[in-house]
Amino acid sequence: MREENAGTLAMLRLALRRDRILLTSWVVGLAATAGFSAAATVDLYPTEEQRVAAAEAINASAAVVALYGRIYDPTSLGAVSMIKLTALGASIVGIVMLFVAIRHTRGEEEPGRLELLSGGRLGRRAPLTAALLLVAGASLALALLTAVANTAAGLAWTGSLAFGLGWGATALVYGTVGAVTAQVSDSARAARGLGLVVIAVTYVLRAVGDLAEPGPGPLSWLSPIGWNQQLRAYSGERWWVLVLPVVVSAGLVVVAYALRSRRDLGAGLRADRPGPAVGSLQTVGGLAWRLQGRILLAWAVGFVLFGLILGSMAGSVDKLLTSPAMKEFFEKIGGTAGLVDVFLGAMVAIIAAIAAAYGISAAARLRAEEVEGHAEPLLATATTRVRWATSHYAVALGGTALLMVLAGLSVGVSASAALGDWSQLGRVLVAALVQIPAVWVVTSLVLLLFGWLPRYTTVVWGLLAAFVVVGEFGALWKLPEWLMDVSPLRHAPTLPVSGSGVVPVVALTLVAAAVSATGYVGWHRRDLTG
Secondary structure: OOOOOOOHHHHHHHHHHHOOOHHHHHHHHHHHHHHHHHHHHHOOOOOHHHHHHHHHHHHHOHHHHHHHOOOOOOOOHHHHHOHHHHHHHHHHHHHHHHHHHHHOOHHHHOOOHHHHHOOOOOOOOHHHHHHHHHHHHHHHHHHHHHHHHHHHOOOOHHHHHHHHHHHHHHHHHHHHHHHHHHHHOOOHHHHHHHHHHHHHHHHHHHHHHHHOOOOOOHHHHHOHHHHHHHOOOOOOOOHHHHHHHHHHHHHHHHHHHHHHHOOOOOOOOOOOOOOOOOOOOOOHHHHHHHHHHHHHHHHHHHHHHHHHHHHHHHHHOHHHOOOHHHHHHHHHOOOHHHHHHHHHHHHHHHHHHHHHHHHHHHHOHHHHHHHOOOHHHHHOOOOOHHHHHHHHHHHHHHHHHHHHHHHHHHHHHHHHHHHOOOHHHHHHHHHHHOOHHHHHHHHHHHHHHHHHOHHHOOHHHHHHHHHHHHHHHOOOOOOOHHHHOOOHHHHOOOOOOOHHHHHHHHHHHHHHHHHHHHHHHHHHHOOOOO
């Protein structure tokens, strides 16, 4: 055992050095986000009556409950203040730790760096152990910093500690999920994609469980995000719930080690099969599709299932109008139909953000191919730079469009069946289609950085997170309109889509074209880099 973990501390120091800026920024930024959100809402509900009214309005909206969960203590200032970050924030910290675990395991194996290091005294388990220690330490730091930030903002220390530990425990679970997917997949991109599917599925399980009456339903207890909610920070903390993520994380660690022992360095769990003696690929476009087609298929299946589940919730929307104030509000904007539009529009917006994540991942294959040395031999042929870059960029654009179409169809079909109104199918499909240009803008940012600042291509992931956070909390933090308008996702039309939505759709399409053209110029001018 000692020999298998030889060199763990050296690998941990290397990981800390490599991530000293990036991971520190994420941990501090997430904790600060929680603190700023708490500080911004503390003064909004000074009386118990105001908190109860706000909590009833939130619990009465199916869209809000599906997005953020329920408030279990309407009189609690902390519960009302942190509702947006309880589920959504937990998923974000989970994504961060998922990526960190994969970055220092499969991400090091894929380009051959671990094979080089293994020529010295490095145990078989050392890289995985170091990655898990990094995830555990970062999760604990995030938990403590978040607790301090929320307390400094004016919330109770006990609830703040529970909230921080809930975030940290959720981050630990998804970090260990990343350790497992890194052993199963033969590439970092595939491992990240599989991990994101796990997070999306568990988020949906939590959403469906929270919509059950009376909540939470059994499905909430199948989700680490649901466990974070059932810890009930600021609402009579249930500390025993923390046992669940700790036990599951320990089990996933055992699985990760077992899978690592069954495979060779650089290989996936399933051995690669030899290809045909004579190749059939004739173009770089065909090669790009071969490299990315299976991953897109997996995303497509996930989007269809995700859409069917989300759309099925539309049938229970009107049952959650228990607040007289909410009933009056929605009667003014069209009754139950108005509530359904708000709910479905919110679901489509979430799906668009997830589709943008796929677009970033697919377009980032350009940088991966360059770093791994696969681009250079292709460009040594008659293949032009623009043609090669377009092969992967086109897969990213076409893939995001396909995912939004599938999402629109699946949500529309499921919602139509639940509501008994098949006119919803066309409306939801249109709402999904008009999101595509905004997703393309985010995807094109990868090409822009690839062309001019290739080493910073991964920054687009941070930009996507910033766009989502600004969209959710910009108004709460009283950010200036011009800053919130930086997010392209903010400008996409939502239900009901009218003729006025043509202008933003055209504008976003032109922005995506301009951003990509600028990226092509940079790619044409610069040298290949490692």
